[in-house]
Amino acid sequence: MSAVLELAEVSVRRGQATLLDRVSWVVREGERWVLLGANGAGKTTLMQVAGAQMFPTSGAVGILGELLGTVDVFELRPRIGVSSAALAEKVPRGEIVRDVVLSASYGVVGRWNEAYDRLDHDRVDSLLRELGVHHLADRTFGTLSEGERKRVLIARALMTDPELLLLDEPAAGLDLGGREDLVSTLSVLAHDPTSPATVLVSHHVEEIPPGFTHVLMLRDGAVVTQGPIETTLSAEALSATFGMPLVLEEHDGRYAARRKQRHRG
Ligand SMILES: Nc1ncnc2c1ncn2[C@@H]1O[C@H](COP(=O)(O)OP(=O)(O)OP(=O)(O)O)[C@@H](O)[C@H]1O
Numbered sequence: 550m551s552a553v554l555e556l557a558e559v560s561v562r563r564g565q566a567t568l569l570d571r572v573s574w575v576v577r578e579g580e581r582w583v584l585l586g587a588n589g590a591g592k593t594t595l596m597q598v599a600g601a602q603m604f605p606t607s608g609a610v611g612i613l614g615e616l617l618g619t620v621d622v623f624e625l626r627p628r629i630g631v632s633s634a635a636l637a638e639k640v641p642r643g644e645i646v647r648d649v650v651l652s653a654s655y656g657v658v659g660r661w662n663e664a665y666d667r668l669d670h671d672r673v674d675s676l677l678r679e680l681g682v683h684h685l686a687d688r689t690f691g692t693l694s695e696g697e698r699k700r701v702l703i704a705r706a707l708m709t710d711p712e713l714l715l716l717d718e719p720a721a722g723l724d725l726g727g728r729e730d731l732v733s734t735l736s737v738l739a740h741d742p743t744s745p746a747t748v749l750v751s752h753h754v755e756e757i758p759p760g761f762t763h764v765l766m767l768r769d770g771a772v773v774t775q776g777p778i779e780t781t782l783s784a785e786a787l788s789a790t791f792g793m794p795l796v797l798e799e800h801d802g803r804y805a806a807r808r809k810q811r812h813r814g
Pocket residue numbers: 563564566567568586587588589590591592593594595752
């Protein structure tokens with residue numbers, strides 16, 4: 550399987566702060582990665598590097614066979630589907646849902662006068678259906694619930710048929726039902742062999758959709774551990790990542806974690 554993303558000793562520094570500390574990581578075609586870490590661990594920074602939105606201070610980054618720094622990022626970015634809170638903020642509240650997805654073909658947020666053809670419109674319909682939000686196609690983005698917006702943005706991220714899909718905290722802000730619905734949808738995507746290589750950022754093991762294959766755990770910008778989920782995701786690794794003693798449970802491909810209780814006497 551060829552590498553979709555290849556980072557070698559990547560560091561990002563801002564002043565005295567080290568946001569990423571010598572991260573080496575390879576994502577191959579067909580893999581579905583979960584990126585776990587506490588607040589401030591460097592997950593969003595890593596996603597920005599992976600999405601060709603940020604250059605590292607040192608180290609080498611290969612994205613879809615191109616070396617970052619030697620390629621026009623404006624040609625690279627349309628090949629990468631991104632859903633993030635930062636993108637959600639850029640979508641005009643009055644934008645019609647159908648157009649939020651459609652305008653991804655032009656790499657813009659906010660529809661203007663671009664010409665779209667029938668195939669584009671058909672793809673929007675099929676993606677909105679796949680994400681379970683087709684009934685909202687004619688509503689404005691601003692009237693949607695948090696969960697509905699997250700789904701629309703994932704549909705948008707898939708619109709250009711990307712070779713790499715980066716989902717930064719798609720379950721943040723969702724209630725229990727919304728989270729469970731989204732986990733099911735992402736699980737269907739993960740099992741679909743035509744889906745692109747995917748990286749999902751999360752703070753919670755409860756949000757790992759069945760079908761995800763690998764995990765990378767970050768703490769203070771550095772990799773704690775990485776590899777196939779079954780062999781890498783453990784109570785020890787999770788405790789090291791979040792800096793407290795944690796217990797991990799797995800049931801039917803779903804995970805749950807809680808703090809280890811101190812026994813008295
Ligand atoms: N320009 C900057 N200068 C200094 N520090 C920065 C800068 N940008 C980000 N940071 C710090 O880098 C760290 C990593 O930030 P990042 O957003 O990547 O973390 P994260 O894992 O995505 O966090 P969260 O889960 O809270 O979203 C944080 O401590 C943040 O405060």
